[in-house]
Amino acid sequence: MLHVPATADLWWKNAIIYCLDVQTFADSDGDGIGDFGGLTQHVDDLAGLGVTCIWLMPFYPTADHDDGYDVTDHYAIDPRLGTFGDFTEFMAVARDRGLRVIADLVVNHTSDQHAWFRESRKSRESRHRDWYVWQDAIPDDGPEGVVFPGEQSGVWTFDTETGQYYLHRFYHHQPDLNIANHQVRDEIAKVIGFWLAQGLSGFRVDAVPFLLELDGIDAIDREIGMDPHDYLRDLRAFIQRRNGDAILLGEVNLPFEEQRRFFGDEDGDELTMLFDFIGMQSIYLAMARGDARPIVRALRQRPEIPDDAAYASFLRNHDELTLDKLTDGERDEVFAAFGPEPDMQLYGRGLRRRLPTMLGGDQQWLRMAYSLMFAMPGAPTLFYGEEIGMGENLAIEDRLAVRTPMQWTSGPAAGFTTAPATAAFRPFPDGDFGPEEVNVASQRTDPDSLLNWFERLIRLRKSAPEIGWGEYRVVDVGNDAVLVLQYCWGDRTAMTVHNLATRAAKVSIPLGVETATLRDRLGSASPIAAKDATASIKIAAHGYHWFAVEPAP
Ligand code: NOJ
Numbered sequence: 129m130l131h132v133p134a135t136a137d138l139w140w141k142n143a144i145i146y147c148l149d150v151q152t153f154a155d156s157d158g159d160g161i162g163d164f165g166g167l168t169q170h171v172d173d174l175a176g177l178g179v180t181c182i183w184l185m186p187f188y189p190t191a192d193h194d195d196g197y198d199v200t201d202h203y204a205i206d207p208r209l210g211t212f213g214d215f216t217e218f219m220a221v222a223r224d225r226g227l228r229v230i231a232d233l234v235v236n237h238t239s240d241q242h243a244w245f246r247e248s249r250k251s252r253e254s255r256h257r258d259w260y261v262w263q264d265a266i267p268d269d270g271p272e273g274v275v276f277p278g279e280q281s282g283v284w285t286f287d288t289e290t291g292q293y294y295l296h297r298f299y300h301h302q303p304d305l306n307i308a309n310h311q312v313r314d315e316i317a318k319v320i321g322f323w324l325a326q327g328l329s330g331f332r333v334d335a336v337p338f339l340l341e342l343d344g345i346d347a348i349d350r351e352i353g354m355d356p357h358d359y360l361r362d363l364r365a366f367i368q369r370r371n372g373d374a375i376l377l378g379e380v381n382l383p384f385e386e387q388r389r390f391f392g393d394e395d396g397d398e399l400t401m402l403f404d405f406i407g408m409q410s411i412y413l414a415m416a417r418g419d420a421r422p423i424v425r426a427l428r429q430r431p432e433i434p435d436d437a438a439y440a441s442f443l444r445n446h447d448e449l450t451l452d453k454l455t456d457g458e459r460d461e462v463f464a465a466f467g468p469e470p471d472m473q474l475y476g477r478g479l480r481r482r483l484p485t486m487l488g489g490d491q492q493w494l495r496m497a498y499s500l501m502f503a504m505p506g507a508p509t510l511f512y513g514e515e516i517g518m519g520e521n522l523a524i525e526d527r528l529a530v531r532t533p534m535q536w537t538s539g540p541a542a543g544f545t546t547a548p549a550t551a552a553f554r555p556f557p558d559g560d561f562g563p564e565e566v567n568v569a570s571q572r573t574d575p576d577s578l579l580n581w582f583e584r585l586i587r588l589r590k591s592a593p594e595i596g597w598g599e600y601r602v603v604d605v606g607n608d609a610v611l612v613l614q615y616c617w618g619d620r621t622a623m624t625v626h627n628l629a630t631r632a633a634k635v636s637i638p639l640g641v642e643t644a645t646l647r648d649r650l651g652s653a654s655p656i657a658a659k660d661a662t663a664s665i666k667i668a669a670h671g672y673h674w675f676a677v678e679p680a681p
Contacts, residue, residue, distance in 0.1 A: 131593065131618045139180070139228065140330075140375050140401055140507060141438045141596040144586050146179035147332075147445065148512040149196070150187050150209045151553055152533045155545035161553050162533065162544070164205070164214035168221050170536075173568065175225035177515055177579070178586035182222060183332050183377075184231040185446060187215070191239040193301050195446075195528065197232075197334065198239035202319045219327045230377065231323060233331035235316045236339040237302040245303050252290050259312050260303045261295035261345050270344035271297060277475050279526075283344075295345075297338040304338070308345050308354060317366050324367065330375035331367075336360075336390060336399065337380055357389060360398040375400035377440055381450065388431040396434025404439040406430075407504055409453050411443065415487075415497060416465035418629040420611035422458075424602050427505075427613075438596060439506035443497060446511060448478030448527050471522055480529040484517040489560060491517075492670045495581060496626055499650070499672040502589045503613055503624035505600045515582045516571050519561025524554055532556055535563040542567060588650055588674060594620045605635040610667060612637055614677070621677040622649075627667045637663045643680035650674040 135142050154166030164187075174182060186196035189206050196206070205215050222229050238245055247256040263270075266284045274280040275298050284293040285300040295304045305312050320331070333339070340356035367374050378399040380390045384406060392398035410426035433439070451459045459477065466486035467479035474480045487493045494517065502508045512534055520529040532554050536543030541552050542563035549556065556563050571577035589595065598617030605612050609629035615622045623646065627633055639658050646656040646663050651673065656663050657680060667673065 131597070131620065135593045135597065137373070138436055138438075139373060140377075141436075142590065142593045143181045143228075143507040144179045144589065145181045145183050145230075145377075145440060145507060145509040146174055146177075146512065147183040147185065147509065148534075149185040149446065149531060151196075151206075152531055152544075153512060154534060154536065155547070155553075158546040159208075160545050160547040160551035161208050163208070164210035164218045168214070168218045171218070171221045171225055171227065175227060177583055178590065179227070179510065180590070181228040181230060181329065183509070184229060186232045186234055188234075191241040191301065193239070194299060195531065197234050198237075198241075198299070198302050199234050200239045200241045201243070202235075202238075203322055216326070223327065228329035229327065230330045230332055230375065231328055232334055233320065233323075234334040235305060235319065236335040237296060237298060237304045240301045240303055244305075248303075249287055249289055249294070252292070258309050259306055259315075261306050262290075262292040263295070263344065263346075264292055266293055267344055270295070271341060297335070297341070306345060307339060307356065307359060308342060313359060313362070317363070320363070320367055321370055324370045324374055329371070329373070330377065330400070333376050333378045333399070336378040337382055357392075357398060360390070361392065364392070364398055364400070377401040377403070379403060381405040381452070383453070384429050384431055388433065391433050391437045394434065396437050400436070401438050401440050401507065403445075403509070404441050404504065404506055405450065406453050407439070407506070408442055408501075409451055411497065411500060411504075412449070412451065412462045412466065413454060413458050414611075414628050415493075416462045419608050420626070420628045421608050423500075423611055427600075427602055439504075440509045441501050441504040441506040442509040442511070443483055443501045444511045444514060444530070445509075446527070446531055448474040448480050450478040452477040474526060480520065480522070480527055482518060482520045482530050483514070485519040485561060489517075490670075491578070492668075494578070496628075496670040496672045498582070499585060499624070499674070500611070500626045502585055503595065503626065503674070505595060505613075505615070507596060508586075508589060515579050516566055516568055517561075517578045518566055519557045521555055521557040528554065535567045537569040538564045538567050543569065584650065592622050592649070592674070593617065594622045598622075603637055605637050607633055607635050609633060610635050623675045623677050625665065625667055625671075625673040625675070627669065627671045630669045632667065632669050632671070634664065634666050637665065639663055639677065641677075641679075645678050645680050646675040647678055648673060649676055 151162045153162045154170050155162050156165030188199045189201040189204050190196045191198045244256050248260045286293050296302050376399045380402045390399050407426050410422040413422040414420050521532050522529050533544040533552050541549040571579035594615040594617035598615040600615045603612040603614050611626045613624050642661050644658045
């Protein structure tokens with residue numbers, strides 16, 4: 129049965145997503161700041177790596193108090209990153225190389241420097257007044273809890289100009305837009321339509337649960353009976369009308385029970401994809417314990433999702449590695465294993481490190497971890513620099529520690545800019561993870577490098593659509609350290625085996641069919657013939673295998 133044609137339609141189910149920030153990727157004009165011209169020069173590197181979709185972090189004009197997530201104009205390019213022409217050239221090159229591009233859609237809030245908010249705060253009669261959420265007094269039934277403990281004192285700030293409080297779920301300089309106002313909803317649609325017209329294939333939607341939250345907004349200002357999920361449905365319908373295969377990939381870090389709603393339950397008419405925050409956290413706990421059971425638990429608790437929807441799997445993103453869905457005790461285990469120093473931790477819930485430093489540079493472990501992430505049912509998502517094993521620079525404040533410039537070469541300023549390294553947008557890490565040791569140029573020519581290994585892993589994952597499309601099941605092999613996942617799709621069956629422990633193991637895998645051969649798809653092991661419906665395999669410490677399960681000849 130030929131299933132491959134189906135994969136051309138719902139491209140996101142088998143996508144390899146690559147997140148980058150233009151300002152830290154490559155600088156073309158020597159001012160020390162990455163730009164679209166520099167990114168365009170490196171599109172071939174990304175195409176060569178094999179990723180299929182670039183996710184651009186915010187590139188809009190910004191007040192830059194939250195690294196671009198504080199937008200001052202939703203219809204323009206940050207002039208530091210180039211011109212609109214430079215953006216368009218980048219899009220043309222990406223398209224030519226067969227890469228899709230999605231971008232951050234940040235519409236829960238704007239910068240307080242945005243023209244809409246400056247207008248809104250001018251007077252209570254301003255025509256933009258109701259575009260934000262204003263109150264005379266902090267309401268008792270308003271939202272609670274700050275997102276950035278230690279950096280935020282509350283979610284309401286008093287504005288002396290008009291003597292009212294405005295709501296901000298994030299920093300005080302990021303006032304929340306009022307989505308109960310239909311003009312705001314129309315404007316957000318316009319923003320979406322605008323960027324789709326520039327060729328984007330969709331959006332990574334920032335802070336979705338906060339965007340939909342109506343707490344703190346007076347009932348009187350709300351459209352009668354407004355259900356915020358209707359709004360998400362409207363957005364999805366709108367985006368689909370403008371571009372049939374554009375996606376909404378949502379940042380929704382909520383418990384599993386609440387996630388299904390964001391996919392649109394059985395109708396599947398809200399978000400196309402959600403990041404798998406819980407699966408991600410379970411992998412860290414499993415690695416800290418050398419025990420696969422936390423991942424098994426997470427996979428078993430995962431809700432059934434609509435046929436066309438998908439999760440996006442990841443191990444790191446641009447924020448702190450949040451461990452908020454673990455219990456306090458579990459989180460302490462991960463902290464102890466991967467970030468014991470207080471300076472490595474953030475907000476009491478996360479780590480501001482990249483994976484290679486957490487694993488002490490252990491290549492075998494690192495590759496097992498990424499192989500496992502790629503084997504999770506979903507679309508693998510990488511954060512720039514993961515493909516070469518970049519580390520963080522803890523000397524940089526807060527979450528920015530993992531957002532250092534891309535390390536292209538061992539030469540001056542890591543080939544990121546022609547400006548002196550001291551003028552680079554952010555300081556590079558030094559030591560074992562500095563550009564001399566970790567860079568694209570030297571890994572490109574080394575067949576055993578992480579970069580070339582990633583290229584092989586990506587090629588393999590792209591040719592294993594059964595992982596994104598098929599039914600998966602956890603196969604019990606009687607060893608808690610070893611995770612065996614089986615995926616069936618039509619006549620294709622794949623099986624991945626990962627050993628979370630530092631001890632080699634031997635496992636017998638029940639196959640459910642009398643005779644079969646396991647063909648190694650990533651390594652070069654000889655085919656394993658199953659006997660009595662069981663395949664016996666040896667797996668190294670932190671070993672990993674990808675098998676095609678084929679009928680015995
Ligand atoms: C989530 C983003 O990932 C984070 O970096 C940002 O600070 C907040 N949303 C606010 O936009």
